[in-house]
Amino acid sequence: MNVWLAFSSPRICRALGPWLPLILFAGCSGPQSALDPAGSEARIVGSLFWWMLGAAAVIWAAVMAIAAYAGRQRAQPWSDRKAGRFILICGALLPTILLAVLLVFGLRLMPALRAPGEALRIHVQGEQFWWRVSYEFPDGARIDSANEVRLPRGVRTEFVLTAQDVIHSFWIPPLGGKMDMIPGTTNRLVLEPTQSGRFRGACAEFCGTSHGLMNLEVAVLEPAAFDEWAQQRRTATAPPPHPGQALFLAHGCNACHTVQGTPARGRIGPDLTRLSERPSLAAGTLPNDAASIERFIRDPADIKPGARMPSFTHLPPSDSADIARWLEAL
């Protein structure tokens, strides 16, 4: 590891805070901030950014100082020879050296950042406007989910990124950079979370009307907690009986949605198994409670314009409320 990476970026952020009012004002933290890293790639790139920013500030100030000096009246203007040397040194030589250094530094980071992943592999497919998620374990077992990824802390996890409809881009800023999901192409991205907690990702490539409502919940768990959760999910159990389940099937929701342990096996829309685990609904658009679920069922396009799900305004209110309560409790 390079020496300069020893300075973790939050420390630099704190050190700079008092000096730059804007940064003080803005801060660096947030569940979706690349400057508040919780993963090794984000930390390395964050440090790279602060170093580059520092160097850029120095260079900018130097150029401005020279320009200010040049703009002042002088008793004796520089000779042509001196001015020519100035162009050669400041305009050509110095930038060439600085850029070469930066390039070598920056590109040397790439192999480490692009190193292959370890045991767990997560398939994520971008959809308009949600994420289809499938965990693949070394033994070949699969867990399907949507709109949330759970990761074990300290494990280099490989994401296999695809798309069917249009181009999307998978981005969890606190963990690392983004990777596009392109129809016809399979891209891979490896992320290594270093802190447990909840984070937020987003689709970074414009993908249609509700591009702004395509967000991703990210939970980084301690490895033991992750294993426990995975074990639970791998042993599918039927949800407790509830009148909502029958209504869900009766109204045809199962044509598009899967709920494990029930006959609902649709693959068109998001998997709703254990929906209650997810902190939000509709790819980070609504809070995950019965009222929001019902609102979404009745008129998805009102919340998420362009969403493929048809509206169910024709349902009797009691039916939609029952379905919502069942889903909330899953």
Place this chain on the structure above:
Amino acid sequence: MTHANDAGRRAAQEERLKTVWASPPGWRYWSAVNNTEVGRWYTVTAFVFFLFAGALALLMRVQLAVPDNSFLSPQLFNQVFTLHGTVMMFLFAVPIFEAVAILLLPTMLGARDLPFPRLSAFGYWCFFIGGVFVCGSIFFNAAPDGGWFMYPPLTTDTQLTGIGADIWLLGLSFIEVASIAAAVELIVGVLKCRPPGMRINTMPLYCWYVLIVGGMILFAFPPLIAGDILFELERMADWPFFDAARGGDPLLWQHLFWIFGHPEVYIIFLPSIALMAMIVPTFSRRPIIGYSWVVLAAVGTGFLSFGLWVHHMFTTGLPSISLGFFSAASEAVAIPTGVQIFVFVATMLAGRVIFSTPMLFAAGSLAIFVFGGLTGVMVAIAPFDWQAHDSYFVVAHLHYTLVGGMLFPLIAGAYYYAPLVTGKKLSDRLGRWVFWLMFSGFNIAFLPMHFTGLRGMPRRIFSYPSGLGWDWLNLISSVGAFIFAFGVLLVVWDFLFGLRKRAAIEGNPWNAGTLEWISPLPAPEYGFRSVPEVRSRYPLWDQPKLAREVGEGRWYLPDAEEGQRETLVTSVLDGEAEQCLRVPGNSFLPMICAALIGASFIGTAFHLYWFSLVIGLAGVGAIMVWLWRGTALIPDRQDSKDVGRGLRLPLYVSGHKSVGWWAMFITMFGDMTAFISLVFAYFYYWTISPVFPPPGPDGAPLGPGLLWPAIALLLLGGAWGGMLLARARNGADHANGLRWALILSAVLALGSAAAMLWAPWQAGLNPTEHAYTATVWVLLIWTALHLVLGVLMQGYCLAGSLAGKLTARWDIDIHNVVLYWHFAALTGLTTIAVVALVPLVA
């Protein structure tokens, strides 16, 4: 001759110049083609589009000022940001370069006009019609909404994107044609219309930049046009170029778009730097230091700018080796850019700088652009770009480069050149207000965006929830945007109303050294009272008597005795006088042609194919009339003329001395670039396909076979030979030989075109089946259309010969058409080699 007599003679000369170059009164004013008029319309129209796109930006900033805002619906927001980017790039940034160049270039070159005034007017009307069409769509809720780079498959899906995508593709293709027309005009202008004695290495730096940027347009826009053709074919005819399920690839569009899109950034930036290269020496009161440094650096920037397009695609999953290469190339382009900036600083250091409003904006430009350049160096490093890409960091970066590198120099140029165009100075007091409002507003708006982006805000989202740390940053940005907008409005106010009250100024207001300041203010329509011989880079500083001599009409072309518009043509490198060129005068034809061709494009967007075909043919007919009546004009009484000082110049030259030959040559370079882009698509599919070409039903690779392509090639060879024969017969003054050779060549060419189309048809290649078959069809159709166009030109020559317009003495047309046929033959040879031989090799 008495003194009074002399003065009277001069006054009469001046009066004749005025009459010949005057714009017509009343409604016929709009038939003007002179560069002073067209340049003014162009500039004003482009600036109006800028204000329109700026208003769209303000709508976005209102929407994003607070979280969970519902000021704009997502549908409308998507149209607004798409149109903002599209209009700023295609209807403001590039056209304003062309506009300013058309306005200023002749005054810097001692030319009375550019070599093809009607082409300038045609370009302007194309731009106007296409621009109004694209902008107007938003008032019908039908604007494009897929982002200004229109990535398929979102935008090729006619369900997801409606008519807006067609409006984007066809409206902008139409404008791109106008851009290329302007580029041809400007390149020929710089190369051939300099004053006698002005060698290429003494011309003003602005002209160098125009030459370089014109060349870049010629190589950058055609790939986009090629991409547009593929795109529109997929939308309208379901040819699957970008459909991964049928062998296509959405990434091909990204390559074609950014091969255009990155040079585009420098196409925008270099002309503004060119204005700085004029302003800085004037206010440093000395010649620029390192003239050749600037030229080399500008050429280097232009060259390198074609090798960095992949840095827009760092997150598409390309292999690390490509990322490394394009990271390095992207860093490298910073070096020539830096050289140009330091040349300006060095010129200031070696001069005695006087403070002025243009210099204030130049300083602001430096502060903003250098910052944008430094963030550009950051995003060029691939690992950092993985975070910054498609976030507000990139939005901030690109605005820093474009506003600092383009808008601020442009405003500096507006303050500097206002006296030349209007005869009055803009207010310095107000200018300071404008500057500080724009400068502070810009930084308040865009500096926080770097942090908004790194705190995770993707671009192009119509709203955001609170609690992510974006709220205050966005609110500050919105406030800044309005401060910035207020500054822009203030300068508009000064142009519209403030100028009226101010007194006219005379002479050379900034005491500048270059030729454009030699004329009375505002510069008259005829430009120069007489065209001087120029031996220095700063003639007004080095030749103190020059202004008086020019003003008294003591130099070349002081008169317009025959009532013709005339300008001098010189040799490309040394500026030796070669010809007195008569340029055509005012006409509604360019406007009519633009309207017909424009209607054809617009009709296609609405799927009115028959209407488009008929009106498009009418447009081609109108262009023929225009060419017939306005080009290769045969001088009436004499074939040479005394242009003054005992210099006698021919009025008619052909071959590579004529401006028309150069225009054809340059146009065909652009045409070949578009063709090569299509060939690139073919080979791109080869690289991405496991089996190429895909096997047909019988298991053999699909292809047009060998027989018919071979026949097509033979016939094409014959057609090309026929053209060489035609030119030789014409040279021998053998009119019948010329005519028969033309007819023979045309018959062979049509046969060749038919064989080209028959080949894939008889082989049963279905273009909707696979990207490969579609590409084979596109290449063959492209080539066949070029042959048909060549036949049209042969018909034109035949008619010319029959009408006595084309003879051994008056032979411009045949030389230019043969030149076209060289390129057409090359296109045909390449196409046949690719489509017929690759299936054998692969």
